[in-house]
Amino acid sequence: MAEVIIEKDKCKGCQLCIFYCPTKKLVLSSKLNKKGIKFAKPLDNINCIGCGFCFTVCPDSCVEVYGKK
């Protein structure tokens, strides 16, 4: 299973990654980042399929996906 890493302070909360995650494993945090914005975060990585959609649609390049065995 893959791992999604979101650099929370670069996130502007556009929610495109959340919208396009095919397994709905990304959510908006209830906390605020340094920008004072509710950022996207992975809900639970166990079932991430590593499709990279979140990386692809992120306008702020704050998502990286590490494909694991």
Next chain:
Amino acid sequence: MAKNKLLLSGNEAMGEAAIRAGCFFYAGYPITPQNELTSYMAKRMPQEKRVFIQAESEIAAINMVLGAAVTGKRTMTSSSSPGISLKQEGISYLAGCQLPAVIINVMRGGPGLGNIASSQSDYFQATRGGGHGDYFTPVLAPFSVQEAAELVMLSFDIADYYLTPTIVLADAIIGQMCEPLVLPKKSNFNKKIPPKKWALNWMDKEGKVVKSLFLKEGDLEKHNQRLQKKWQKIKKNEQRSSVYKTDDAKYIAIAYGSQARITLEAIEILRNKGIKIGLFRPISLWPYPVDMLQNITTNVKKIFVIEQSLGQMLEDVRLALPNKQIHFLGRAGGGVPTVSEIVKFIKKFI
């Protein structure tokens, strides 16, 4: 006879001088009276395996020159008055980005479409920056075909040394007339030009940027102050002028470009009549050769300024010599003060 002696028009001579100065990229757009220069470059640049482009407009041409300058190559464009107005956008960006380039203006009559006769009415535009922003450009004005070639070569060195667009301000008479000349191997510029480390022809560890945009508060002011220091240095170092029979002169006539040649003849006539008059000819119009002008006029009673405009350089003379009696003779719109007009005008005040 010198082996290198050529017979060329001013326009062609400026083109050949640019090539010998190492101009790698030329872009231009047709406009009279400088077309011989563009067509000369069209023929010669490919022979030298360099780049000639007839651009879609003067605006495109100056921006192509900006692109070429960014690569560190020597580059030039040329035009005449209305075309130079269009180039002001690019000249301002070149100044802001601190890029070297040579711009030749073979002046014609204005304003607007004006006419294609010789004129000196772009003096303000050339010497006061011309485009938007707080900047100046060095301006050199040739009075012969020989000097046109020499000043083009010099302007490449000034541009490279100070990282500034540099203007050669010729007029239709200089551009169109043919004279024999000997092209020098290099200009008389005596400072060592540093390597262009900022050029984009190589990449450092990190990407380099050439820009004139400074959005952070205070940054643009600092940038302008840096530029200002440069202009002041140029003002101190690059004043150029020529004098004729000024040693014992009680009267001084001041003229530049083709008008200086015509005035020279008038000086001879007046001298033959026993009038102690000399000629001061500014070669650099910006910076204006104030120091030399003040030096030679300490014992001078009256100054005569003669221009192919209704009084533009006149203002610089007034600024340089606030306590002198200054008389002005000018014609505009392609009108050229003639030898007899000048003689008659000067005699009126003596």
Next chain:
Amino acid sequence: MGKNFLHPKSLKKVDTHYCPGCGHGIIHRIIAGIVDELGIREKTIAVTPVGCAVIAYDYWDFNCCEAPHGRGLAVATGIKRCLPQNIVFTYQGDGDLASIGIAETIHAANRAEAISCIFVNNGCYGMTGGQLAPTTLIGQKTITTPFGRDPNKGEGWPLKLTEILASLEGVCFAARTSLAGPKEILNTQTQIKKAFLAQIEKKKFSIVEVLSPCPTVWQKEPTKAIEFIQQEVIKTFPVGIIKEL
């Protein structure tokens, strides 16, 4: 081993000034990724526009040069002719490329300058607050077409510049893509890479027009802005390869 999706080396690890959901960041990342993939970082020179992407050089980590508004392809012409071995591309918006710079654009393409042009079409002038662009849709409201763009009021029709350019001999590759979803973004990546390769191999002009969202001016949430491209923009600006030699 699954695939890694990592931050491109040619993209600086800094915050961008773009609004949430803006397409510029995606296209910047795509270009940086292609530059890395092709191994051309040392040879790449970008010409940045006037508009929202004016400081793209703060985000890309390769050589960049600023151009006056609309003059990107004239500046790029000067660069490419002096450094023919380098990869030169312009990054321009609809106002920059299709309005004030249309002469420079058409003539650079017609001269077959070996330059790639990345044309970001969001149908408005974003930086200046959302005015009418040549690509604004019919009926679309902007601050200078407050009642919606109306060709019958002399406001013109949406200008299809990529189709115009594709008709020129000097153009070897012309495509229109969009950022409306992962599949479309991956396709944008494919087409921009083709444009870069066309520059290298065919030595002619290549252009990729990217339909990009401007959530702020469109006054839509980022996901709704994407929907607007899918449902409205592509009706006027159909995506696909327009020319490939």
